[in-house]
Amino acid sequence: MAKMTAQSPPSFQLTALVLTLCVAITHSLHFSPPHLPSPSLPSSRPRSRILGSEPGAERDLGVPAAMEDGEWVLLRRLAEKDYWDPTTPVKDDDTEGSRPPLKVTSSEPAKHWTDALPIGNGRLGAMVWGGVANDTLQLNEDTLWTGTPGNYTNPDAPAALSVVRKLVDNGQYAEATEAAVRLSGNPSDVYQLLGDINFKFDDSHLSYDEGSYIRELDLETAMVMVKYAVGGVEFTREYFASYPDQAIVLKLSASKLASISFTVSLDSKLHHHTFVTNGSNQIVMQGSCPGTRIAPSDNDNPKGIQFSAVLNIQVSGDKAVITALDDKKVSVKDTDWAVLVLVASSSFDGPFTEPSESQKDPTSDSMRHMGSIGNLSYSNLLARHLDDYQSLFHRASIQLSKSVPGENVGKKTTAERVKSFRDDEDPSLVELLFQYGRYLLISSSRPGTQVANLQGIWNDKIEPPWDGAPHLNVNLQMNYWSSLSCNLRECQEPLFDYISSLSVNGKKTAEVNYGANGWVAHQVSDIWAKTSPDRGQAVWALWPMGGAWLCTHLWEHYTYTLDIDFLKVKAYPLLEGCTSFLLDWLIEGRGGYLETNPSTSPEHTFIAPDGKPASVSYSTTMDMAIIKEVFSAIVSAAEILGRKEDALVKRVVEALPKLLPTKIARDGSIMEWAQDFKDPEIHHRHLSHLFGLFPGHTISVEETPDLSKAANHTLYKRGEEGPGWSTIWKIALWARLHNNENAYRMVKHLFDLVDPDHEGNYEGGLYSNLFTAHPPFQIDANLGFPAAVAEMLVQSTVKDLYLLPALPQDKWPNGCVKGLKARGGLTINICWREGDLHEFGIWLNNQNAVTVQRLHYRGTTTMTNIYPGKVHTFNEQLKCVKTNSL
Helix, strand or coil: CCCCCCCCCHHHHHCCHHHHHHHHHHHHCCCCCCCCCCCCCCCCCEEEEEECCCCCCEEECCCCCCEECCEEEEEEECCHHHHCCCCCCCCCCCCHHHCCCCEEEECCCCCCHHHCEEEECCCEEEEECCCCCEEEEEEEECCCECCCCCCCCCCCHHHHHHHHHHHHHCCCHHHHHHHHHHHCCCCCCCECCCEEEEEEECHHHHCCEEEEEEEEEECCCCEEEEEEEECCEEEEEEEEEECCCCEEEEEEEECCCCCEEEEEEEECCCEEEEEEECCCCEEEEEEEEECCCCCCCCCCCCEEEEEEEEEEEEEECCCCEEEEECCCEEEEEEECEEEEEEEEEECCCCCCCCHHHCCCCHHHHHHHHHHHHCCCCHHHHHHHHHHHHHHHHCCCEEEECCCCCHHHHHCCCHHHHHHHHHHHCCHHHHHHHHHHHHHHHHHHCCCCCCCCECCECCCCCCCCHHHHCCECCCHHHHHCCHHHHCCCHHHHHHHHHHHHHHHHHHHHHHHHHHCCCCCCCCCECCCCCCCCCCCCCHHHHCCCCHHHHHHHHHHHHHHHHCCHHHHHHHHHHHHHHHHHHHHHHCEECHHHCEECCCECCCCCCEECCCCCEECCECCCHHHHHHHHHHHHHHHHHHHHHCCCCCHHHHHHHHHHHHECCCCECCCCCECCCCCCCECCCCCCCCCHHHCCCCCCCCCCCCCCHHHHHHHHHHHHHHCCCCCHHHHHHHHHHHHHCCCHHHHHHHHHHHCCECCHHHHHHCCCCECCCCCEECCCECCHHHHHHHHHHHHHHEEECCCEEEECCCCCCCCCCCEEEEEEEECCCEEEEEEEECCEEEEEEEEECCCCCCEEEEEEECCEEEEEEECECEEEEEECCCCEEEEEEC
């Protein structure tokens, strides 16, 4: 048995952690969380890692061992990124041991919500405030939304569409903009919150040793830890959100037995009630979301989605006493330790089922699920969580040069590090934000969950900014940019499920609103898969390209994975429907071209030739760029699937050369509209007319040098200011232009510490918990940052691999990135020295055919064969110097 300490609860002596992990792995092969598939298990190659008796106390080992000083070794399977290491490791000015850990840290409890630390399992989320005398764990569940399934059609739209089109044809753009309001629809529904776990600790906690306080999120373990001392006793709280067990878990412990006393309760801003059950060991909260977007009065409260949460409390010790207070709270006194487990369920049964008709009983589901995991010890829960999470997180790593001594970094909180970045430009903070984005994607989007919304899953408001709704004109797409290049492909599955739902409602919208075949989705949606236009002005509401942009993610998934089954079963039918709509939406226009009319460039206006402001015209550059991507994708997919003779594909092949080409304006920039209209806001936050450069592929340095030069000028013209997501897009765009200086300048621009009390004074930036700011908080920049940095280091087509295309040599002169994915089914590790390529490894997984790759590095191109099942090592001259089997 593992060596026990005073902090190790007797009931947890059931098994040592390493044995627990073995049991957990075996168990996970047969266990499926409610309504969710079993998570996939990683490769079986072991890598040593040791976990002490205190969860979270861990360190890497150089060699495997059975036990050391009474501690058990956790054998971590070899991560994919570790299939290859450089023959000569890249050395840095600092030793490896001095590198700051991947932790978001604070030296005080959270004062604002954006100081709290996020945990999540894709469906359940929590924000850890870490108060001492009083504490809150703010909770979310991803299916809690206002409303019910809607009717996303407008039978009056065809007549309004005819009027708008005629006004556009006559060049009356301001009048067309005004008339287009008749095409708008209803607003989306609103993401809600679950509630709070509230703690009140005994009076001794009113005064604590402030110098002892630590609150940190460890990205390696997806755990938050809070530590502080009161009267010489050290108190520890540990939090994590388990995907395999679909629960939020909290452990309270202390360095002295019988030292923990607190009162705990559940609360919510939604309509709810609570009660204590199971002796005094469980608190149950039942409630409902508003059935309409605007919360009705208490006397008229149509019920929407119902929800339930169950909090189980386990304590230990001869002196421990647990009692119910007012049947709503639980009092715990003089316990040695306490473990609290929260599960939650809702009545949501898909976007097409009325909540009132749902057969799901949230309370029964929650109680049943609590019963299914009730026999798992804390150590077991933790081991299963670590095995699941680390199988994803450890797939990719990044190491950049250091410019400041490691010991100085270790003394700073994360907020202090952000604040000093403008001066010290510490690359390890870039590493942290890169991995934080991957952590947040894992934590907010997993197979079987809802799509990550505008705030991922974390929200503390009844009326969150912009409704917390998925926005389809860049924000939702950016949420998933990192899923492929940064080796988290499973995290994209909720997006594909969501696109499928949109296609169902979108078919009705296309038919009724536009008299078109196929399916369409507009700018803003919600859990009910809303596909109609948003309410209000055409400048934001009238944009029927949201579904088409989402469909490019389907093709990208194939290009990265080469998964034929996915292409045939999932992607192609959705691409067919989207393409059918686009073909019908296009009309014969000026100069023999096919055009879109009406057309907008998302959220931007222009000055019409008559001097009037307007937003509606025809064939905006973004419209054409997205349509070209979708059309090219379906033609390529049809070729692969043997369907190039399909009538739909033949129509696409005929239409492609008739699409309006991207034009260059008089000032040398990319034209945003079909005409060279005057731009009243040259520093506008959106970069819609550069879609063809990134994430699209119709503009490139190699193939379209003139357009690339114009794109370069466009980015200078747009400037550096803008919200966080705009900054991320600019990083990726500059990277595609192979402009390392400006790509890095935008990286640096992001590191601006936002004051939550005066966030309106900021453009973009980071909060103290590293959440990205619009402001206010939006998660898109967090989730997009890893992809933007990856574009600086690796770019690809199915047959081309570009190495270090936008590496800022003077800022990151030495480094390694491992486990990135490239198109063509490739995984790549790259190391560089003194700003130059040093060595890199490439391999194919699960592919039967040899692939031919063109390797590009600073003007040098070479052809090479990549054999499946082999790791290929290349030197700085792009020559393969070694191969070995996976």
